[in-house]
Amino acid sequence: MKKVLLISANMMKLPYAVYPLGLDYVAGALQSDYHVEILDMNEPGVAQSAGERIREYEPDYIGLSIRNIDNTDTIDCRGYLSDYQELVGRIRRNSKSPLILGGSGFTIFPLEFMRALDADYGIAGEGESFPLLLRALEGKTDVTEVAGVVTRDTSSISYRAWTGAMDRSFDARAAHTKYYLSYGGMLNLQTKRGCPFRCSYCTYPHIEGHKMRLFEPAEIARQARELQDAGAKYIFITDSAFNASYGHSMQVGRAFRNAGLSIPWGGFFAPTVAPDDYYKELADAGLTHVEFGTESMCSVTLANLQKPFSAAEVFLAHRQALAAGLFVAHYFLLGGPGETPDTVRETLKGADELERAVFFFFCGIRIYPHTSLFDTALREGQIHAGQNLIEPVFYRSPFISDIEIIKTVEDHAGGRLNWMVGAGESKATRILPRLYERGHTGPLWEHLIS
Ligand code: B12
Numbered sequence: 299m300k301k302v303l304l305i306s307a308n309m310m311k312l313p314y315a316v317y318p319l320g321l322d323y324v325a326g327a328l329q330s331d332y333h334v335e336i337l338d339m340n341e342p343g344v345a346q347s348a349g350e351r352i353r354e355y356e357p358d359y360i361g362l363s364i365r366n367i368d369n370t371d372t373i374d375c376r377g378y379l380s381d382y383q384e385l386v387g388r389i390r391r392n393s394k395s396p397l398i399l400g401g402s403g404f405t406i407f408p409l410e411f412m413r414a415l416d417a418d419y420g421i422a423g424e425g426e427s428f429p430l431l432l433r434a435l436e437g438k439t440d441v442t443e444v445a446g447v448v449t450r451d452t453s454s455i456s457y458r459a460w461t462g463a464m465d466r467s468f469d470a471r472a473a474h475t476k477y478y479l480s481y482g483g484m485l486n487l488q489t490k491r492g493c494p495f496r497c498s499y500c501t502y503p504h505i506e507g508h509k510m511r512l513f514e515p516a517e518i519a520r521q522a523r524e525l526q527d528a529g530a531k532y533i534f535i536t537d538s539a540f541n542a543s544y545g546h547s548m549q550v551g552r553a554f555r556n557a558g559l560s561i562p563w564g565g566f567f568a569p570t571v572a573p574d575d576y577y578k579e580l581a582d583a584g585l586t587h588v589e590f591g592t593e594s595m596c597s598v599t600l601a602n603l604q605k606p607f608s609a610a611e612v613f614l615a616h617r618q619a620l621a622a623g624l625f626v627a628h629y630f631l632l633g634g635p636g637e638t639p640d641t642v643r644e645t646l647k648g649a650d651e652l653e654r655a656v657f658f659f660f661c662g663i664r665i666y667p668h669t670s671l672f673d674t675a676l677r678e679g680q681i682h683a684g685q686n687l688i689e690p691v692f693y694r695s696p697f698i699s700d701i702e703i704i705k706t707v708e709d710h711a712g713g714r715l716n717w718m719v720g721a722g723e724s725k726a727t728r729i730l731p732r733l734y735e736r737g738h739t740g741p742l743w744e745h746l747i748s
């Protein structure tokens with residue numbers, strides 16, 4: 299059997315180190331025909347020993363997963379491209395095998411990453427097509443026939459959502475799994491792919507598709523039990539918006555209960571009004587943390603961002619989640635089209651009325667291709683056609699500067715611990731590692747709720 303080494307390039311440990319779930323799916327697609335190993339750069343010691351590990355394993359193919367491009371923080375923006383270039387240099391010094399890129403970050407900027415990392419091939423979109431690429435390489439057929447495959451000569455890419463099997467291969471004994479279990483105890487899980495909404499700035503529908511592909515609840519529950527049995531203390535559901543399908547997410551909750559899941563879990567939710575008892579049922583199934591992608595409390599701004607709810611619905615959704623005894627966080631994204639001092643104040647006033655919650659404020663919205671914000675920024679001359687956006691560019695509202703927004707939020711927050719401004723790196727850097735070292739588990743933002 300030929301050997302594939304899958305490397306997770308992500309070394310970001312904030313707000314916490316994230317288990318490389320995407321590679322479990324790529325490994326799942328490959329495992330019947332290839333011997334697969336995963337090397338996770340987050341795992342202690344791997345960054346130092348990667349070259350040696352590659353030489354020892356002698357892979358026939360190397361897949362490199364590119365998740366984060368940068369920390370997406372206007373206040374203290376840090377990019378990771380140079381780290382990836384350094385890693386690719388090390389891979390090349392230790393192996394002559396083809397290097398194939400993939401991952402969500404890669405999918406946003408496939409041509410730019412191909413050039414910057416001088417890779418042999420890439421797959422934009424879902425990595426389940428990896429074996430098709432390898433088969434084409436081995437059969438010497440045209441690799442560009444495989445949807446999403448990028449070569450050094452590719453100038454435009456087309457790919458569609460994967461319709462075949464999506465099998466996760468989870469190895470409870472793998473060294474990297476043990477690392478996440480010992481540090482924060484959080485593993486992750488996907489219950490569907492795709493987001494049907496069209497928020498103006500968001501890349502998720504481009505990465506995962508607009509059409510929801512719902513996974514079988516009993517199978518998801520089986521996977522959740524597998525994570526629990528491996529020692530997970532918390533599960534993060536990575537869906538774009540867990541409640542985008544109320545029916546399916548409710549079935550997942552019931553399947554969790556039937557499978558005897560007893561560890562807490564959480565994920566991203568859209569603050570839309572839920573059916574009666576929705577949150578109560580999910581709380582009974584172990585849901586503890588609800589992270590609402592709220593973005594604004596001003597209806598004009600919400601409409602500009604093309605959010606699928608109004609400020610009035612946010613209040614209702616918030617109360618529904620609180621009534622079920624859940625921990626609630628709201629993410630805000632300020633500085634988009636039409637943001638003014640008044641709309642910011644309206645959001646802050648709205649946040650004041652959202653009791654017992656944590657707020658994460660991001661000021662300045664990163665402009666990504668394939669979004670309607672990209673078109674707005676182009677029309678307004680904030681970016682130009684063909685501009686390489688792998689170096690982050692943030693949308694600037696003509697009516698209020700980022701600095702003014704940050705100052706307004708910080709003044710209004712007045713040092714309240716549950717108001718986090720920016721990616722929250724400084725507070726998170728101080729608090730989280732110490733808590734994880736002391737054996738605390740989960741996302742831990744609930745400790746900020748006063
Ligand atoms: C869930 C999530 C989070 C959660 C993760 C919680 C957890 N415990 O898992 C939280 C909230 C913590 C988080 C944090 C951050 N996130 Co986030 N997150 C996501 C999200 C929604 C899903 C990621 C996921 O797990 N998907 C499910 C798996 C199965 O899919 P996947 O990894 O993409 O893998 C598939 C393909 O990409 C491909 N693939 C993957 N690897 C490979 C490798 C090869 C060789 C091939 C061929 C294919 C391939 O095949 C897989 C199966 O189809 C994505 C957006 C999205 N919809 O993708 C953003 C996303 C990954 N996050 C992003 C960012 C920026 C961040 C933060 C930096 C934000 C911040 N400042 O705090 C941090 C970084 C955290 C860290 N330590 O790395 C960006 C990354 C791009 C960028 N701009 O840099 C994304 C893409 C969102 C965006 N803005 O566009 N995130």
Ligand code: SF4
Nearest residue numbers: 493495497500502538
């Ligand atoms: S912001 Fe959330 S709800 Fe809107 S398109 Fe993105 S993932 Fe979907």
